Amino acid sequence: MLAALLYLQLTSLKNLLLSRLRRLRQPKYLLGATVGVAYFWLFFVRPMSRGGVRAADVFGAEAGVRFVELVAPLGALLMLLIGLLAWVLPTERPGLLFSEAETAFLFPAPLSRRKLIHFKLLSSQARILFTSLFFTLLTNRFSALGGNTLTHALGWWVILSTLSLHTAGAVLTLTWLSDGGVNAKLRRAVLLGGFVLVVAASVVWVWPDLRAPTGSDLAGVNPLREYLLTVLNGGALGWLLRPLKLVLGPFLAKDPVAFLIALGPALLILGAHYFWAVRMNVAFEEASLGVAEKQGARIAAWRAGKRITLGTPAKGRRPPFTLAGTGRPELAFLWKNLLSTFAWLNGRTFRLSAAVIVIGGLWLERHPDWHVQQLTIGFGAVIAAGYIMLLGPQLARQDLRNDLVNADILKIYPLPGWQLLLGELLAPVVILSGFLWLALLTIALTLVPHGASMAWLTLGVRATGGVCLALIVPPLVALQLLVPNAAAVLFPGWFQSGRTRGGGFDVMGQRLIFGLGQMLVLLFALLPLVFAAVVFVAAFYWLIGLVAAVVLATAAVLVVLAGEVWCGVWLIGERLEKMDLSAELRG
Amino acid sequence: MIEVETLSKNYGSFAAVRGLSFVVRPGEVLGLVGPNGAGKTSTLRCLAGIIPASGGTVRIAGHDVAANPVAAKRALAFFSDEPRLFEYLTVRQHLNFVARLYGIANYEALAGPLLEELEIADKADELPGALSRGMKQKLAIACGLLHSPQVMFFDEPLTGLDPLGIRRMKDSILKRAGAGAAIVLSSHLLHLLEEVCSHVLILKKGEMIAAGTLAEVEARFSNGEVGVGLEEIFIRATGGSEN
Numbered sequence: 027m028l029a030a031l032l033y034l035q036l037t038s039l040k041n042l043l044l045s046r047l048r049r050l051r052q053p054k055y056l057l058g059a060t061v062g063v064a065y066f067w068l069f070f071v072r073p074m075s076r077g078g079v080r081a082a083d084v085f086g087a088e089a090g091v092r093f094v095e096l097v098a099p100l101g102a103l104l105m106l107l108i109g110l111l112a113w114v115l116p117t118e119r120p121g122l123l124f125s126e127a128e129t130a131f132l133f134p135a136p137l138s139r140r141k142l143i144h145f146k147l148l149s150s151q152a153r154i155l156f157t158s159l160f161f162t163l164l165t166n167r168f169s170a171l172g173g174n175t176l177t178h179a180l181g182w183w184v185i186l187s188t189l190s191l192h193t194a195g196a197v198l199t200l201t202w203l204s205d206g207g208v209n210a211k212l213r214r215a216v217l218l219g220g221f222v223l224v225v226a227a228s229v230v231w232v233w234p235d236l237r238a239p240t241g242s243d244l245a246g247v248n249p250l251r252e253y254l255l256t257v258l259n260g261g262a263l264g265w266l267l268r269p270l271k272l273v274l275g276p277f278l279a280k281d282p283v284a285f286l287i288a289l290g291p292a293l294l295i296l297g298a299h300y301f302w303a304v305r306m307n308v309a310f311e312e313a314s315l316g317v318a319e320k321q322g323a324r325i326a327a328w329r330a331g332k333r334i335t336l337g338t339p340a341k342g343r344r345p346p347f348t349l350a351g352t353g354r355p356e357l358a359f360l361w362k363n364l365l366s367t368f369a370w371l372n373g374r375t376f377r378l379s380a381a382v383i384v385i386g387g388l389w390l391e392r393h394p395d396w397h398v399q400q401l402t403i404g405f406g407a408v409i410a411a412g413y414i415m416l417l418g419p420q421l422a423r424q425d426l427r428n429d430l431v432n433a434d435i436l437k438i439y440p441l442p443g444w445q446l447l448l449g450e451l452l453a454p455v456v457i458l459s460g461f462l463w464l465a466l467l468t469i470a471l472t473l474v475p476h477g478a479s480m481a482w483l484t485l486g487v488r489a490t491g492g493v494c495l496a497l498i499v500p501p502l503v504a505l506q507l508l509v510p511n512a513a514a515v516l517f518p519g520w521f522q523s524g525r526t527r528g529g530g531f532d533v534m535g536q537r538l539i540f541g542l543g544q545m546l547v548l549l550f551a552l553l554p555l556v557f558a559a560v561v562f563v564a565a566f567y568w569l570i571g572l573v574a575a576v577v578l579a580t581a582a583v584l585v586v587l588a589g590e591v592w593c594g595v596w597l598i599g600e601r602l603e604k605m606d607l608s609a610e611l612r613g
Numbered sequence: 614m615i616e617v618e619t620l621s622k623n624y625g626s627f628a629a630v631r632g633l634s635f636v637v638r639p640g641e642v643l644g645l646v647g648p649n650g651a652g653k654t655s656t657l658r659c660l661a662g663i664i665p666a667s668g669g670t671v672r673i674a675g676h677d678v679a680a681n682p683v684a685a686k687r688a689l690a691f692f693s694d695e696p697r698l699f700e701y702l703t704v705r706q707h708l709n710f711v712a713r714l715y716g717i718a719n720y721e722a723l724a725g726p727l728l729e730e731l732e733i734a735d736k737a738d739e740l741p742g743a744l745s746r747g748m749k750q751k752l753a754i755a756c757g758l759l760h761s762p763q764v765m766f767f768d769e770p771l772t773g774l775d776p777l778g779i780r781r782m783k784d785s786i787l788k789r790a791g792a793g794a795a796i797v798l799s800s801h802l803l804h805l806l807e808e809v810c811s812h813v814l815i816l817k818k819g820e821m822i823a824a825g826t827l828a829e830v831e832a833r834f835s836n837g838e839v840g841v842g843l844e845e846i847f848i849r850a851t852g853g854s855e856n
């Protein structure tokens with residue numbers, strides 16, 4: 027049995043590699059691969075053969091060692107968060123995700139559920155091994171960590187395997203919770219409530235030991251490090267993080283002996299996780315009568331030709347707005363793509379958040395003793411806006427990237443390429459603009475200038491500035507989104523499977539090229555514009571007043587940005603129209 | 614009206630369709646037949662403008678598919694062998710979405726009867742994941758028929774349908790042809806050809822072996838014998854003269 031699964035894994039891997047190699051015959055994919063390999067070699071392989079970039083070189087000799095001390099608690103904290111997400115993120119009834127081919131071959135095969143779980147774990151190992159290798163090359167650059175390549179690789183394997191097993195266990199447990207027989211609602215409420223209680227209890231337990239950083243803590247790198255060490259290692263949080271640190275142990279071991287010592291507890295935890303994930307099956311079957319029947323019914327339904335929908339939505343949703351039969355066809359894509367995201371990403375959430383921000387902002391404004399918190403929130407919003415601007419386009423993929431699977435039907439619609447592309451862009455533009463507007467609102471309400479030197483920043487000027495920025499946000503986001511969507515049109519082969527299969531040098535090269543492209547587009551589109559706008563405002567504000575100058579400059583910026591977006595949409599739309607699916611999506 | 618002139622399609626160096634020419638007038642139903650891999654799906658996908666042809670021209674209702682794809686696509690509907698749907702849109706939402714793309718003002722008035730006719734009205738609020746294969750196919754068909762296309766392409770329209778569904782499908786094809794639509798369908802089911810097609814085109818390895826009305830093709834391959842079945846004709850036309 028295991029041999030068959032192993033065979034399946036290995037042949038799949040082989041065929042994947044072969045098809046990837048075949049794709050490299052197309053020059054554009056070859057270019058991507060070349061960039062990927064070059065990057066990989068330059069930054070990971072070459073430094074290793076030279077004995078590594080010393081962290082000490084980067085941080086100074088002493089700081090290198092001190093920095094390493096922080097790795098364990100911070101890493102443990104990160105793992106804790108990842109672990110929490112595994113419990114929080116899944117939808118109501120999550121399941122281990124099998125591909126359609128896997129359900130086709132494995133579900134009707136005479137395999138027990140436990141074997142299926144084993145298969146799932148086994149197949150994740152391929153990815154874990156690759157990732158461990160990759161991370162090893164990455165971390166090998168920091169020789170201050172101690173250890174050697176082998177201990178790092180094994181250490182990463184332990185960490186990633188534990189996380190993967192934890193996620194699998196969490197998914198199975200959650201499935202079990204929501205599948206629980208007759209009064210499922212009650213059971214779910216009780217068990218999920220219990221889970222929330224556990225989390226809340228840990229927070230309450232840890233809370234008293236946390237103290238906000240004082241000014242002296244933030245005075246420099248060393249005090250900050252001391253502060254973090256006391257908070258993370260001391261008190262209840264230290265206890266909470268202890269088992270997680272054990273998992274990190276082998277990776278952080280300084281020498282082979284320490285590695286062997288650390289390996290014991292780590293493997294014990296790994297083993298416990300494995301046991302949990304596999305035993306979950308038994309609990310699942312025994313927990314409620316009828317579940318086995320349900321399982322059988324499900325497989326029977328599948329045999330009767332119905333698709334098993336693990337992980338896909340189970341119920342239709344109310345549309346975000348009513349879509350009339352006539353009107354701009356682009357809006358149909360906005361409507362459709364909004365339906366493909368989380369239900370909470372809607373206008374109501376936006377209005378509610380805006381209301382909370384406004385009320386909170388006004389409250390903070392009237393309570394001067396909360397000034398520090400106010401500033402913290404304000405700068406937090408600035409940072410958040412920056413991140414959304416840079417990373418948002420990679421995360422919000424409710425556009426062509428997600429629709430390439432359906433490229434066949436897109437091609438049938440009577441729309442020119444530019445219209446199709448524009449429609450596809452709308453959903454992420456709306457979503458990211460929504461977030462950015464909320465951030466702007468927060469900034470406007472919390473970073474209120476005080477003092478005489480800021481007197482020229484009157485409420486009118488600030489309001490105008492805010493509105494102008496808010497107006498610039500959508501075209502700017504659209505411009506950024508054009509880059510990954512151009513990538514989807516130029517390299518459909520990379521995107522069709524992009525969601526399920528990361529990795530590969532060509533994909534890495536592609537990510538690099540387009541990540542860089544996105545930054546460059548942002549820079550080139552924005553810098554000259556901002557420069558021109560600032561010059562304009564500086565030159566004319568005394569003539570027509572600051573507000574009027576800002577408004578005029580914004581109008582000009584908007585015209586230019588809109589022109590740029592339009593050009594991009596048109597050009598990429600042309601490509602989209604000419605795209606030959608048969609040539610791209612097979613190879 | 615469908616006009617095809619020396620259509621060819623290459624996948625790399627492999628020629629899947631070579632020099633195909635034919636015309637389908639309003640009210641006609643052309644059946645594409647041929648062994649697996651003959652190039653039926655490739656032909657239909659080129660006709661519908663899903664993949665670009667490597668050579669030749671295709672005109673749909675007077676519009677060149679390559680030069681004026683939007684006008685051509687407005688007039689046509691394509692039904693693939695594997696129903697392609699959006700997994701997060703319900704049946705009703707699919708129709709809503711498609712209606713907006715084609716700008717159909719009164720789509721609700723059309724969608725209801727269409728769903729009734731296809732017998733998926735009771736599944737109107739289900740997602741594709743909760744539909745059987747045949748139902749998915751019916752949904753795809755409903756989406757395609759919503760804008761009353763003058764030209765229709767069906768790739769294996771009957772796979773996955775129940776007997777009643779098959780009969781309905783045939784009736785529906787005949788009804789639309791009767792109303793003046795030009796239809797091309799591919800199928801391995803020869804009785805479908807006999808019942809609904811006015812013309813047949815036999816493909817083999819991308820090349821046209823025979824074309825014409827059913828009677829003409831029959832006459833050509835029956836070698837003067839009487840009562841030769843369509844199956845025998847098909848085998849003689851495609852397999853009998855192997856290479």
Ligand SMILES: Nc1ncnc2c1ncn2[C@@H]1O[C@H](COP(=O)(O)OP(=O)(O)OP(=O)(O)O)[C@@H](O)[C@H]1O
Binds near residue numbers: 607629647648651652
């Ligand atoms: N995207 C593609 N890339 C390369 N070759 C292809 C591609 N699509 C089809 N082919 C090849 O073109 C030929 C014709 O395929 P096509 O799907 O048109 O056949 P078909 O007549 O529809 O067959 P069937 O009866 O099995 O549906 C086959 O040899 C097939 O292998």
Ligand SMILES: [Mg+2]
Binds near residue numbers: 653655694
């Ligand atoms: Mg076919």
